[in-house]
Structures are given as structure tokens and as C-alpha cells.
Amino acid sequence: MFTGLNAFPLTPVTASKIDETGFVRLVARLTAAKVDAIGALGSTGCYAYLTRQQRQRVATLAVEHADNIPVMVCVGAVSTDEVLHLADDAQRAGARALLLPPVSYQPLSEEEVFNLFDTVSRHVSVPLCLYDNPGTTRFTFTSGLYQRIAALPHVRSIKIPGVPADEEKASGHIRQLRAVLPTHVSLGVSVDAVAGLGLNAGCDLWYSVCGGLFPQTAKAITDAAAQGDAQRVTRLSARLEPLWALFRQHGGSLRVMAAAASAQGLTDVDCLPRPLLPLSAAQRAEVAAVIAALELS
Amino acid sequence: MFTGLNAFPLTPVTASKIDETGFVRLVARLTAAKVDAIGALGSTGCYAYLTRQQRQRVATLAVEHADNIPVMVCVGAVSTDEVLHLADDAQRAGARALLLPPVSYQPLSEEEVFNLFDTVSRHVSVPLCLYDNPGTTRFTFTSGLYQRIAALPHVRSIKIPGVPADEEKASGHIRQLRAVLPTHVSLGVSVDAVAGLGLNAGCDLWYSVCGGLFPQTAKAITDAAAQGDAQRVTRLSARLEPLWALFRQHGGSLRVMAAAASAQGLTDVDCLPRPLLPLSAAQRAEVAAVIAALELS
Numbered sequence: 001m002f003t004g005l006n007a008f009p010l011t012p013v014t015a016s017k018i019d020e021t022g023f024v025r026l027v028a029r030l031t032a033a034k035v036d037a038i039g040a041l042g043s044t045g046c047y048a049y050l051t052r053q054q055r056q057r058v059a060t061l062a063v064e065h066a067d068n069i070p071v072m073v074c075v076g077a078v079s080t081d082e083v084l085h086l087a088d089d090a091q092r093a094g095a096r097a098l099l100l101p102p103v104s105y106q107p108l109s110e111e112e113v114f115n116l117f118d119t120v121s122r123h124v125s126v127p128l129c130l131y132d133n134p135g136t137t138r139f140t141f142t143s144g145l146y147q148r149i150a151a152l153p154h155v156r157s158i159k160i161p162g163v164p165a166d167e168e169k170a171s172g173h174i175r176q177l178r179a180v181l182p183t184h185v186s187l188g189v190s191v192d193a194v195a196g197l198g199l200n201a202g203c204d205l206w207y208s209v210c211g212g213l214f215p216q217t218a219k220a221i222t223d224a225a226a227q228g229d230a231q232r233v234t235r236l237s238a239r240l241e242p243l244w245a246l247f248r249q250h251g252g253s254l255r256v257m258a259a260a261a262s263a264q265g266l267t268d269v270d271c272l273p274r275p276l277l278p279l280s281a282a283q284r285a286e287v288a289a290v291i292a293a294l295e296l297s
Numbered sequence: 298m299f300t301g302l303n304a305f306p307l308t309p310v311t312a313s314k315i316d317e318t319g320f321v322r323l324v325a326r327l328t329a330a331k332v333d334a335i336g337a338l339g340s341t342g343c344y345a346y347l348t349r350q351q352r353q354r355v356a357t358l359a360v361e362h363a364d365n366i367p368v369m370v371c372v373g374a375v376s377t378d379e380v381l382h383l384a385d386d387a388q389r390a391g392a393r394a395l396l397l398p399p400v401s402y403q404p405l406s407e408e409e410v411f412n413l414f415d416t417v418s419r420h421v422s423v424p425l426c427l428y429d430n431p432g433t434t435r436f437t438f439t440s441g442l443y444q445r446i447a448a449l450p451h452v453r454s455i456k457i458p459g460v461p462a463d464e465e466k467a468s469g470h471i472r473q474l475r476a477v478l479p480t481h482v483s484l485g486v487s488v489d490a491v492a493g494l495g496l497n498a499g500c501d502l503w504y505s506v507c508g509g510l511f512p513q514t515a516k517a518i519t520d521a522a523a524q525g526d527a528q529r530v531t532r533l534s535a536r537l538e539p540l541w542a543l544f545r546q547h548g549g550s551l552r553v554m555a556a557a558a559s560a561q562g563l564t565d566v567d568c569l570p571r572p573l574l575p576l577s578a579a580q581r582a583e584v585a586a587v588i589a590a591l592e593l594s
Binding site: 016043048049050051078079080081082102103105106107108109111112113115116119135136138251252254273274275276277 | 313340345346347348375376377378379399400402403404405406408409410412413416432433435548549551570571572573574
């Protein structure tokens with residue numbers, strides 16, 4: 001499950017409740033597009049805002065509606081105890097892999113993060129993906145720490161926070177990581193704007209936000225990468241620049257993807273958990289215009 | 298309750314359970330020293346690592362053992378729904394004020410933070426203190442946002458993240474804040490190393506980590522401030538420099554205070570919730586030496 005396109009759907013939340021119908025609609029788009037894997041309850045899936053019970057319900061819904069596509073579930077939490085409970089819940093729900101970010105409140109030391117992964121890797125029975133996202137966890141990994149964690153049982157992938165925005169530097173970065181990691185640990189690129197660069201630099205897969213709502217659009221890029229057509233990857237990715245611009249403009253991808261899901265009629269306009277606020281009507285119109293112009297699907 | 302010394306005790310956690318005996322011992326030191334208020338479940342109180350049930354239990358214990366000293370309880374959480382539940386729980390437990398930090402996962406906009414405070418201020422019936430701690434929440438307040446939030450119902454205090462480390466700049470900073478805030482909103486300084494500077498600059502109180510374990514030591518400083526003896530405030534605070542140095546050295550005050558509590562025989566050595574790790578034996582010996590040398594009490 002660690003190649004091609006792992007698509008991260010939004011978890012729509014309306015008036016403090018999971019919009020289950022909306023979520024199932026989003027998952028149906030992913031199965032129709034035959035994505036390689038589904039990343040439920042990622043940052044886009046709003047895991048950090050949901051209760052343990054809500055997360056269990058969403059994991060269960062994702063697996064039930066995934067049409068046998070493997071589902072990876074994020075089990076991030078500030079407390080290690082909570083992470084272990086969430087891992088149990090996700091495995092019971094049928095998750096085929098777990099995604100683990102080092103969520104922090106007090107800034108964490110390298111040893112504390114290693115210990116978290118050590119504890120969880122000994123506890124679980126499905127593959128584990130290290131989720132490196134300093135923008136939300138505020139923890140910065142070193143390649144030395146990647147290496148130590150990659151040697152732990154069950155660790156099979158690293159979701160890296162983008163690559164340098166330059167072809168040569170991106171290739172150099174991935175080469176350096178490969179040099180210190182065992183071959184059974186895959187590298188997946190995130191930060192959609194540099195996904196094409198990451199795939200061309202040798203990443204095994206794209207952990208994709210855009211693909212969680214527009215799987216056809218994202219899959220065209222991972223398919224081109226699978227065929228070794230680097231130019232096509234670059235062209236298809238560059239074409240989406242107006243979408244990446246919206247992500248930059250609105251403090252990340254989440255609020256834009258929520259607006260996009262509602263513009264597609266898949267969710268309510270207000271589908272983000274508080275304190276997150278939906279974009280304004282004018283901003284939403286801009287998102288809808290970009291979707292139409294780029295023919296995202 | 299918004300003058301003098303508000304002392305923030307550790308919540309000791311051992312093998313995934315609240316060490317209730319240890320916590321009650323810590324609270325007993327605060328009542329014996331007659332601190333002005335107790336700040337339960339602050340960052341030092343490890344609120345972010347505890348379940349809703351654990352937080353309710355700790356709030357209840359704090360109030361029961363506070364000997365009528367008012368208890369402020371922190372109700373921070375990533376999700377606004379969770380904050381509202383925690384506020385209900387804390388008020389039921391007898392909290393006389395609530396402390397609210399804008400805890401974030403996705404970085405929050407100014408409007409989102411304002412909305413959080415607006416929602417909570419309309420929901421609660423006890424005084425609310427804005428908890429500004431960018432080191433853990435990763436949100437930076439502007440004085441304009443302070444002003445908007447200070448105008449909301451129930452808001453009675455702001456826990457500011459220190460003051461500039463220079464007498465004149467500190468005074469200027471507090472003067473600027475006073476100019477935009479209503480008189481019924483008090484200013485409390487945090488970041489212990491600059492507490493003396495903050496009190497001399499005109500802060501109404503000290504939200505104190507050190508005071509949560511060494512209330513006599515901290516109270517000597519707030520007493521001097523109450524008597525207008527700025528020189529004594531400066532002298533007593535400067536004397537504690539070896540303690541502030543330990544805080545800087547160990548990524549903040551929490552791990553040091555946990556080591557200090559165990560060095561005093563009040564808690565187990567390992568009293569932090571995972572993923573947080575206790576200091577090493579050598580580091581703990583250093584903490585014990587500083588406590589002895591400074592005669593902290």
C-alpha cells in the first residue's frame with residue numbers, strides 16, 4: 001500500500017457532529033478513482049479535533065466504504081497513552097496501516113519522540129508510517145532520528161514534509177534519505193505543491209491532500225510517475241499552481257479543501273470543526289472558480 | 298483572586314495514572330504558604346496530556362484540598378467543543394476561574410482565536426483568564442486581539458508570556474497594554490525568569506511555575522512587590538538565576554519542576570506523562586543541588 005497515491009479525505013464536521021453522509025460521499029470518490037490507499041483522519045481528516053469515539057467511528061466508516069482499498073488511519077495525540085488506545089481502536093476498525101505524528105504540547109526532545117515511536121511500534125501489529133509535519137506538530141526530525149525510527153518493528157514508510165523546491169536539491173535530499181534508510185521503508189511526499197518534484201526525485205508515493213477530494217487529478221500525476229514520465233509529472237503538477245496558491249493564501253490546504261468539498265456539493269459550507277472557520281463567501285467563490293478552471297476531478 | 302501569587306502545581310503522573318497522593322501533597326504546600334490562588338492543570342499541571350475524566354478528577358481534588366483558596370482551572374483543548382465540556386466540568390468541580398489558551402493543531406487565524414474566546418465567554422459563569430503561551434500554543438497575540446477579547450463577558454485577566462528583559466522596555470510594554478485594556482482586566486506575568494521585572498513593571502500578579510512547588514520563595518517576591526519594594530523584588534528574583542538557568546537548559550520549566558518535586562520526596566522520580574521523559578540521574582542531582590543552594594521552599 002506504500003506506492004502511488006494515498007489520498008487523504010476531509011472529515012466533514014457539522015454543528016459538532018461528524019457528517020457521516022458527507023464523509024462516505026468523499027470516500028466513494030476515492031474508490032471510484034481506484035486510489036492506491038486511503039489516508040483517513042489525517043490532518044485534512046481533522047483527527048486532532050475529534051474525540052476518541054468520533055475517530056473510531058470515522059475509521060470504521062472509512063474501512064467499510066473503502067471497497068477493499070487499504071485504509072491507513074492517523075493515531076496522533078499529545079499523550080502516548082491516548083495514541084495506544086487510538087491504535088487499538090484503528091486496528092479493530094480494520095486499518096491496514098497507522099500514521100503516527102509526534103504531536104506535541106511541550107516541545108519534545110529527540111529522545112522523547114524516539115521513545116514514542118518505540119513504544120507504539122512494539123504495541124501494534126500493522127505497518128506504521130512516520131508522519132513528519134512540523135507545521136502542525138512543531139517537531140523537526142533529523143535524518144538520524146528517521147534512521148533510528150526506521151529500524152523499529154512495523155515501521156514501513158515516512159511521510160516527509162515536502163522536498164526542496166528545486167529538482168536537483170530534491171533529488172539530493174531523497175538520495176540522502178535513501179542512503180540512511182532500510183529498503184523496506186518507503187518515502188512518501190506530502191505538501192501537494194512539491195509532490196511532482198518529490199515523485200520525480202524518487203519518492204515511492206504521494207500522501208495527497210488534493211487527492212482526497214480530486215483523486216482523478218492526483219492519480220494522473222502518480223500514474224505518470226509510475227510510467228517514469230517525469231516531464232508529464234512536472235507539467236500536470238505545474239498546471240495546478242492556482243490551487244497551490246490558494247493553499248498558501250489560506251494558511252494551508254485544509255480550509256481550501258473544505259471550501260472545495262462544499263463547492264462540489266459534497267458537504268455543507270460550514271464543515272470544519274471549531275475553532276476552525278470556513279472561508280468567506282468571496283473566498284469560496286474563488287476556490288470554486290479555480291476548481292472549474294482547472295477541471296479538478 | 299487576580300493579585301499576588303497564583304501558584305501552578307505539577308500534576309504528577311505515574312504509570313499512566315494520576316498520582317493523587319502526590320498532587321494533594323503539592324497542594325498542601327500551597328495552602329500552608331497561603332498563596333493567593335492556585336492554578337490547577339496549567340501547562341505545569343500537564344493538562345494537555347490528561348483525559349477529560351482525569352482533568353475533572355484533578356480539578357475536584359484541587360478544590361477539595363485548597364482550604365478555600367480560589368482555584369483557577371485550565372480548560373485548554375484543540376477542539377472548541379472539548380473546551381466547553383471541560384469548562385462545564387471545571388465549574389462543577391468548583392473552579393473559581395478558568396484559564397483558556399488557544400491550543401492549536403492547524404495554525405489559527407486571529408478571527409478563529411477571537412471566536413473561540415467569544416464562544417467560551419458566553420458559555421461560562423466564572424471569570425476567564427486569557428492564557429497567552431506561544432511556546433506551547435504556537436499562537437501569537439497582538440495587543441489589538443487582547444483588547445477585543447478583554448471586552449468579552451467574564452474576561453478578567455491576561456496571563457502574559459513574560460515581559461522584555463529590560464526594566465524600561467518591560468514598563469513600556471505593560472503601559473501599552475494597560476492603555477488598551479479595561480481596568481477590570483488584570484495582567485499577570487508568567488515565564489518565571491522575568492516575573493520580578495513584570496511585577497516591577499506593574500503586573501498585578503505572578504502566574505508562577507516556581508511558586509507551584511516553592512510557594513514561600515515565590516511569595517517573598519510577590520509580597521515585596523505588594524509593598525512596592527522594587528529593589529527587593531529584583532534582588533530576590535536575581536538570586537534564583539540558577540533555577541532559571543535550569544529551565545533554559547531543559548527546554549522549559551516542566552521537566553525541572555518534576556525533578557524538583559521528586560527531589561523533595563513529594564512525587565516519584567518518574568512523574569511526567571509520556572511522551573515526556575524525566576531528567577537523567579545526573580541532571581536530577583544538579584536540580585537537587587540548586588534547590589539546596591538556594592534554599593527553595
